[in-house]
Amino acid sequence: MTSVDQERTIWLLAGETSGDDLGAKLIRALRHFNPALQFVGVGGPKMQEQGLQILFPMQDLAVMGLVEVLPKIRMLSNRLNQAVDQIKTIQPDVVVTIDSPGFSLRLLKRIAPLRIPRVHYVAPQVWAWHESRVKKFPGLWDKLLCLLPFEQEFFSKHGLKTHFVGHPILETEVHHGNADTFRKEHDIQPNAPILLLMPGSRRSELPKLMPVFKQTILLLKRQLPDLVPVIPTSPLAKERVEHNIHDWPIKPLIIHQPQDKYNAYAAANAALTKSGTSTLELALAKVPMAVTYRVNPITAIIARRMIKVPYVAMINLLGGREVAPELLQENCHPEKLCATIMGLLTDPQKVKAQQDAFTHIMHQLQAPNNQPPSHAAALEILDMIKG
Structure with a gap:
């Protein structure tokens, strides 16, 4: 078991409903290994229920489509500045961005000079859209956590440190209904x-x-x-x-x-x-x-x-x-x-x-060693803090 003895702060970002659910599971798993952790950043109600101190509403980032995003550019730019300013101010022990690559990757790039460990959770789907975009990723994060088994091989061949942690869908109760x-x-x-x-x-x-x-x-x-x-x-x-x-x-x-x-x-x-x-x-x-x-x-x-x-x-x-x-x-x-x-x-x-x-x-989609996917992700993040 990995643990971090002293109180630490993790800055988290989720930009849509699925990310909020993933983030809530991750916070719960992180607290399982270290109850003293503090969580700050951007998320939805599920992450807030787990103790996330929120900077601004997650819904501001829930925009999809090349045309649909155009009217929101000014607002998104302001939110990006807010996130960067908060990270500079509080100097968290690690920054974890969850999915939402349009916003997350810009944030990771902006905070790179701060030399704070950065983890991106849910791999950008460049294997689906445009493989050449992967050339822009080196330096954006220190560790990439992926949900799909084929992604680890894809990103590793491009020299990016990647870990398959299993898919969080397996931790839901969707198959236990009546x-x-x-x-x-x-x-x-x-x-x-x-x-x-x-x-x-x-x-x-x-x-x-x-x-x-x-x-x-x-x-x-x-x-x-x-x-x-x-x-x-x-x-x-x-x-x-x-x-x-x-x-x-x-x-x-x-x-x-x-x-x-x-x-x-x-x-x-x-x-x-x-x-x-x-x-x-x-x-x-x-x-x-x-x-x-x-x-x-x-x-x-x-x-x-x-x-x-x-x-x-x-x-x-x-x-x-x-x-x-x-x-x-x-x-x-x-x-x-x-x-x-x-x-x-x-x-x-x-x-x-x-x-x-x-x-x-x-x-x-099962995580390595049959552990819960959120635990596999939490241990990878805690190893970043410990290192």
Whole structure:
């Protein structure tokens, strides 16, 4: 066991909901090894619950898309200056940035002259976008912690010190829900099909996906009148989701409490989800899924020229094939989404094929020595302080 005897300060940054969840697990794991640690920086409610003293709201950084970020440049620049100034002032023992590479990597570069140990947690996906960008990384961090097994080899071949620590999805309870409890609590008939809708939580995502989801549900309801659409979301995004469904003739059930979400996963017959970590959550819970996404058309044109991998969904990248159907951009269309979801709701063979693949993929994500991924990450960070 690694421990640090004296009181130390760790400065943390998370810029979106998934990073907040990851950061909360990391703080809890760090405190497991050293209860005296102090945590300062930027995060969301989950990190605050674990004792993070927050500098400014994490939501200010939750912007995605090349076009979508333009109106936010001035605000993001001010937030970057605030973060740098605080780090200069308090001189933490280590700075840990979690994902959000657009902001995190700029911050790491700005604080490089301070000679404070820097750890970046969640590798930038340059293996997907543009491998040549990796040339800009030497000197940005002292240690990179990656979540995916193939990333360690990728970054190591570029001379970057990288450690695979396992994927935090394995520490969640998403696969321990109770289907009967969910149906009873929400008065859903035993045979009524449940469809999870997972449009994401960012302000830039909801307006693009929700209108398509609305039309998809209307089409599905014609074939499955007793279909129950359910939207699991975070407490932070609940109000935004409610705003986006205010004119829906068929109102989905919105849930935001963790246990309710896990129970929904257990009860669900299928899911329509954006690409991202949600595909791994669903895979762990064995929920058959279709993956969709839509961005600004200009962003899409640029992205298609840059993307170097055959799939967008993480579950498909890890599986090495299209385990879950991907319907992106122009294929993010109500008729196509409806047909794909109907296949999952009516074809047991399609469901079994996905679920068998999920089991194999989840095994790949286990941390070294079968320890919890957050503990593996915490020990790597504590070794930086000790060194």
